[in-house]
Amino acid sequence: MKTVAIAFNTFREAIRDRILYSLLVFALAMIGGSVVLSKLSVGGEVRIIKDLGLAAIGLVGILIAVFIGVGLVYKEIERRTLYTIITKPIRRADFILGKFLGLTLTLAVNVAIMGAGLVLIASAMEGRLTWELLLPVGLTFVKLMVVTAIAVLFSTFSTPTLSAIFTLALVVVGSLANDLKLFAATFGGPLLRGAVAALYLVLPNLTTLDVGGAVVHGRPVPAAVAALAGAYGLAYVAALLAAAVWIFQYRDFK
Amino acid sequence: MGGVAIRAEGLTKDYRAGFWRRRVRVLHELGLEVQAGEVFGFLGPNGAGKTTTLKLLTGLIHPTSGSAMVLGEPAGSVRVKARIGFLPENPSFYDYLTGAEYLDYCGALAGLPRTVRRDRLGALLGRVGLSAQGALQLRKYSKGMLQRIGLAQALINDPAVIFLDEPMSGLDPIGRKEVRDLLLRLRGEGRTVFFSTHIIPDVEVVCDRVGIILAGRLVAVGRVEELLASPLEQIEVTTSGLSPDAASALAAWSVVPPVRSGDRILLAVKGEEDLGQVLRAILHAGGRVHSVVPHRRTLEEVFLERIREGSR
Numbered sequence: 242m243k244t245v246a247i248a249f250n251t252f253r254e255a256i257r258d259r260i261l262y263s264l265l266v267f268a269l270a271m272i273g274g275s276v277v278l279s280k281l282s283v284g285g286e287v288r289i290i291k292d293l294g295l296a297a298i299g300l301v302g303i304l305i306a307v308f309i310g311v312g313l314v315y316k317e318i319e320r321r322t323l324y325t326i327i328t329k330p331i332r333r334a335d336f337i338l339g340k341f342l343g344l345t346l347t348l349a350v351n352v353a354i355m356g357a358g359l360v361l362i363a364s365a366m367e368g369r370l371t372w373e374l375l376l377p378v379g380l381t382f383v384k385l386m387v388v389t390a391i392a393v394l395f396s397t398f399s400t401p402t403l404s405a406i407f408t409l410a411l412v413v414v415g416s417l418a419n420d421l422k423l424f425a426a427t428f429g430g431p432l433l434r435g436a437v438a439a440l441y442l443v444l445p446n447l448t449t450l451d452v453g454g455a456v457v458h459g460r461p462v463p464a465a466v467a468a469l470a471g472a473y474g475l476a477y478v479a480a481l482l483a484a485a486v487w488i489f490q491y492r493d494f495k
Numbered sequence: 496m497g498g499v500a501i502r503a504e505g506l507t508k509d510y511r512a513g514f515w516r517r518r519v520r521v522l523h524e525l526g527l528e529v530q531a532g533e534v535f536g537f538l539g540p541n542g543a544g545k546t547t548t549l550k551l552l553t554g555l556i557h558p559t560s561g562s563a564m565v566l567g568e569p570a571g572s573v574r575v576k577a578r579i580g581f582l583p584e585n586p587s588f589y590d591y592l593t594g595a596e597y598l599d600y601c602g603a604l605a606g607l608p609r610t611v612r613r614d615r616l617g618a619l620l621g622r623v624g625l626s627a628q629g630a631l632q633l634r635k636y637s638k639g640m641l642q643r644i645g646l647a648q649a650l651i652n653d654p655a656v657i658f659l660d661e662p663m664s665g666l667d668p669i670g671r672k673e674v675r676d677l678l679l680r681l682r683g684e685g686r687t688v689f690f691s692t693h694i695i696p697d698v699e700v701v702c703d704r705v706g707i708i709l710a711g712r713l714v715a716v717g718r719v720e721e722l723l724a725s726p727l728e729q730i731e732v733t734t735s736g737l738s739p740d741a742a743s744a745l746a747a748w749s750v751v752p753p754v755r756s757g758d759r760i761l762l763a764v765k766g767e768e769d770l771g772q773v774l775r776a777i778l779h780a781g782g783r784v785h786s787v788v789p790h791r792r793t794l795e796e797v798f799l800e801r802i803r804e805g806s807r
Contacts, residue, residue: 243606254589
């Protein structure tokens with residue numbers, strides 16, 4: 242219950258922030274702009290809209306997750322707003338979870354708005370309901386939860402600038418995880434291959450959550466694969482949050 | 496109510512500072528007991544360890560060694576936090592919330608049901624004199640108003656023990672008087688109040704007991720009147736109309752150099768016997784006595800004495 246109160250307050254802070262609206266307008270403009278772009282291409286117009294639309298949702302979502310996420314805990318410590326909150330009868334874990342859930346709720350609302358916009362435009366162009374887009378939108382949301390959890394973890398011990406750099410670096414590496422593995426398998430010796438295998442296991446593999454390409458190009462995504470990808474993302478989130486809570490538990494608020 | 500509300504035993508805190516992360520001890524084995532229902536003033540100059548102590552007692556930081564118990568349980572536990580209120584120094588709040596929204600949020604974190612919150616936040620806003628500003632965003636609050644909303648949030652859960660870090664700082668004289676009155680009312684309600692300050696007159700008026708902390712060490716603790724009781728009572732005598740010779744003869748009696756202002760001379764003598772001799776000498780020399788004032792030590796003098804002793 243108290244976690245919900247913290248989550249709701251975090252959500253309220255985000256929706257009273259202008260940055261959120263500018264990003265949302267940017268995303269909708271990008272989805273709208275893809276309609277114009279699709280007119281210029283020969284054939285496969287709707288595919289361009291879907292591709293660009295999904296990319297826009299992912300990009301804007303990551304920007305929101307990183308730039309709000311890295312300040313989520315740090316700012317509360319730095320501005321000392323935390324002092325009157327953490328001395329209320331709550332556990333420190335409640336605070337971290339509440340902060341995470343608040344930003345997740347913010348992202349959910351944004352992804353829902355952007356996703357609805359994309360589905361509406363694509364459906365109007367194709368003359369049928371393009372409900373298959375909901376799967377990549379849903380898994381993008383799980384990916385954003387992972388990014389948020391990374392940002393929250395860094396936010397418990399690092400400054401927003403450093404946290405943003407770390408988080409974005411992990412997002413980039415996570416998006417290239419499969420390439421990393423392939424690279425080691427192709428060129429590396431046993432030592433490099435072992436090291437990369439270990440990294441591959443530890444780093445977030447965000448490519449498993451990207452099914453947009455397959456869906457847009459009409460390749461089937463088996464339900465089991467999608468479910469496993471979602472479960473992987475949520476398990477990763479749980480591990481990151483556990484680490485964040487552990488660090489936060491021992492912190493001194495000087 | 497009775498018993499010990501706050502107990503610190505061997506409470507020690509080290510911070511790591513600088514590039515080499517050197518250990519710096521900011522609190523040395525603090526031992527302290529505050530009885531339930533007491534108003535305890537924690538006095539010390541800036542940087543003496545007042546805020547560190549308050550943060551240890553509210554669970555914001557963890558002790559390096561020693562223990563802090565509040566209401567019989569470890570400080571900072573959820574059960575303790577349900578029964579305490581805390582106002583940090585120069586409090587800072589979510590500026591995007593209104594005063595009423597903020598108090599409602601604090602009430603929710605205290606686990607109060609919505610209906611209770613609604614009634615209580617109205618009453619609290621009234622109590623701290625912010626009834627008209629409840630719907631105003633906190634970014635538009637003045638420093639004094641923020642201090643008051645801070646007091647209101649500290650009381651949201653009807654706490655048994657209230658910790659206040661420099662509650663009078665940044666307030667104008669009227670604001671300070673209001674906070675003093677509030678502290679006295681809280682004591683009247685049987686609550687325990689532990690507050691830190693470097694403003695001495697506040698302590699003298701409202702505190703039952705005082706602790707003085709210097710450079711991380713508790714150097715004195717006791718009832719205000721005990722600390723003020725002077726082993727060497729002084730009596731100030733103001734006189735005039737004395738010849739220079741008579742005046743210099745009198746100066747020998749004064750325990751501090753006499754203060755001259757025009758014709759008037761202020762002497763400080765020790766003990767009633769000396770006073771009798773001095774008064775007789777003045778009258779004999781044809782001088783006039785304007786006032787005889789027994790001089791009570793102020794807490795400020797006690798405080799400064801301890802600082803001098805500490806720096807030796």
